[in-house]
Amino acid sequence: MHPEAPGWTPSPKVTPTAPEQPAQVRRILRLFRPYRGRLTLVGLLVAASSLVSVASPFLLREILDVAIPQQRTGLLSLLALGMIVTAVVTSVFGVLQTLISTTVGQRVMHDLRTAVYAKLQRMPLAFFTRTRTGEVQSRIANDIGGMQATVTSTATSLVSNLTSVVATIVAMLALDWRLTLASLALLPFFVWVSRRVGRERKRITTQRQKQMAAMSAIVTESLSVSGILLGRTMGRADSLTKNFADESERLVDLEIRSNMAGRWRMSTIGIVMAAIPALLYWTAGMLTQFGGPAFSIGTLVAFVTLQQGLLRPTVSLLTTGVEMQTSLALFQRIFEYLDLPVAITEPARPVALPQVRGEVRFENVDFTYDTDPPGSQARDTGYTLHGIELTVPAGSSLAVVGATGSGKSTLSYLVPRLYDVTGGRVTLDGVDVRDLDFATLSAAVGVVSQETYLFHATVADNLRFAKPDATDGQLREAARAAQIHDQIAALPDGYDTLVGERGYRFSGGEKQRLALARTILRDPPVLILDEATSALDTRTERAVQEAIDTLSKGRTTLTIAHRLSTVRDADQIVVLDAGRIAERGTHAELLTADGKYAALVRRDSQTAEVTVGG
Template sequence: RIANDIGGMQATVTSTATSLVSNLTSVVATIGAMVALDWRLTVVSLLLLPAFVWISRRVGNERKKITTQRQKQMAAMAATVTESLSVSGILLGRTMGRADSLTKSFAEESESLVDLEVKSNMAGRWRMSVIGIVMAAMPAVIYWTAGIAFQFDGSAISIGTLVAFVSLQQGLFRPTVSLLSTGVQIQTSLALFQRIFEYLDLPIDITEPERPVHLDQVKGEIRFEDVEFHYDDKSGPILDGIDISVPAGGSLAVVGPTGSGKSTLSYLVPRLYDVTGGRVTLDGIDVRDLDFDTLARAVGVVSQETYLFHASVAENLRFAKPDATDEELYAAARAAQIHDHIASLPDGYDTIVGERGHRFSGGEKQRLAIARTVLRDPPVLILDEATSALDTRTEHAVQQAIDALSANRTTLTIAHRLSTIRGADQIVVLDSGRTVERGTHEELLEQDGRYAALVRRDAQLEPTR
């Protein structure tokens, strides 16, 4: 929509607006001169104008519908190109033997778009041509009307007046047709405006309060007070009655089966979601009352899926802190245990990471993400299954980087592998959005409940990693 619809809107607002003003001025001035010469001939000349306007509006509505379909098809083709020509898309297509299928899909999308382009440009052409033919034949009608008027009432129209009037009427032809065409273009462009305003008119889910609270220093105490969350009124609760307190500098680990609400719980702290019941506080202040700048400075997130821009290593790291010096970059990379690897590359920190960082391994990308977070230096750290997709050796290296990052910070860890959270100050077990167990690693083992079962499961899976 940004690339195609807004580009089409720009053409409408600039060239169409200019054409509208110039042609409208010409039409008004010409009609005024025609009325001054002979009002009767002017009425005859403009008699079919309402019919022409009606025809052009019909054409405009028809093209508007086709344009809506065309823009949807352009968006579909853009999505196909983006997905199939991305690094991941190409690898998936080649390894699954679907390269020909992707090519065929693109060809079908292109053919559909070509058909819609042709329909859009040809829609109503014959009707607009009829308007042109009728207007081109108007001089004959004017001569005939002048002869009829002289025959019946004897009112003479001088040859000079008649020739001048026909000249003006012919001069009226071009701007009138242009105005009708402009009207068609404006109606067609309404499809573009409609698609853009569909998004602009959507309500914003997460907004700053009218009087946001700004904190210059954040200690990092987090509280979940009777927290409830659901995505919409039709779905059931994802979280229900969560009460957890994490002191500043403390560590909390959240475990549980898939779909228990672990990641959703962590997203409530940086306000990626807003609670639907209860509240989440940071240093005793509801996060919904804090300004976005405070939250961005206070909370850092390292997720399982690392996102890197198609830029250099240095640029990716400086995304967290644009004014960071080279020494700060090196220090952050050393803390994440990735500096030596970056330095060994031919271009060092100027190495382009590639689309989504495909030139680096999973563990290297994860350590780059950790280095980026170290550079931002947040007092609150959220680790959302940051090592679950790594092998044991890589996980150990990444875990060392995470341990360095977690020092003296309030840490909330979402984990599948329980070996990474045994040292947490508090472990909470979620099931179906509710807290079913809590305590330290040793306390939960003594209870021999859900957590102990998860530990035994991990022990069984350990040799197969």
């Protein structure tokens, strides 16, 4: 990795202080606030469904105690029809509440995914150079995807089961309070067990999601085109496979532990709940034997039916509590990203620039990467800019040269606000770039870097990324200016040809010219060329340089150069050394001064990388 690039530091871990659980729950509930109308309707459907379903045992009691013994066929038919209607109404209500709650849940997941993606779009470049791509993808895909059951069904399940439990207990009390107390004696124990299981699963889920993120990072890095090329050429395919298998094995262990955590304890609850009818029959018999009032068959059967109906929602309610505690680990990981501070923000009252001339000034600029602690070696060896005073008149060209690590790329990143200065200011036409909105700044400043990024899409789509409304004619005109039209036209599908992942269908020089064509479409008044030809061979570099010369005409151009042959005609050349301006002048003036620039020219001549004339 380029030592000036912000990826030279180790990847940090996002480890904010975990919020208190009640505060986190309140925050989760706020996610559902925009849909409270639909959720209220779900609650009403759930309550109605639960109340209707409780009527069945009472109808059954009347059938057993009145209709059948008294041979009242009319009443029997009416009660039987009532039980059928109850089942139908309950089913219809259930389908409706499932539809509404699933829709709400999916909308909440959509809101979360969009919020995380939008937040990441606002994060500074340093965040992405220090964070593995797979980790970011895992937060959006695995963590939010893992919350699907929670946000789509948990709320409904909670309301439904809670309503069913309350309604059932009230009905049981109406039948007989003594049997009700016997049925609910073990309920506090069940609640205690479920809470313990929930805490255990939450801890394991956190570990599991981290492991899934690690695996996602491995897949993203090793199965990309670059990863495959590196692995094959280095003979590390088997080693990479073993590494992936080891990570997968750890995930298997966590998945098993997650699924089995508290399984025996929850099964014990189910067994005990299922055995309670025997306890009820025993209790009724003992109460009758010791002088209590006798229970009618209808009452006893209705009570046991209610109790059995209580089994499902009670166990489901306890399980829902466990799932909610488990999902808190997923929500916490998502909230960690949503709570990341945004270092580079748009101004509250941006300054308008109706027409950009293109004058760029660095006024006493200092810059230090946030990851450099005070007094670190990085601060003392060139990863910081100090006291940069520099003016680039509109329409002129500036070349920035220097040894590796001198701060060249860092200087260029400050103009489009990929980073903000630590001290001083960078201005565009006299306006601090921090006072411009992002749309104005991105329209004014174009960047062509050494590493060209192309999407896995058609050539036309990649070019239109710079200008979505560009016509086919404008695409061809930009491609001709970048000297890449003939190569595109020779392809079987022309501009509709897929470029392949990261543009691997094209050579390095062709990709660079595609990047230049994309920038030509955007037509920025200020152009930054960050070592755009340093990775190319001499012949390809010559072709790309011709395209760059075409693109640079009439624009303010800042060129970060490694090969000095590309900068000799610049209006102004600046030599950086350890983050400070060591020399400035034209090519001829700096050669005459016989300082650092002249030494760099001699170095290039000796290594035969380029030939620089006097």
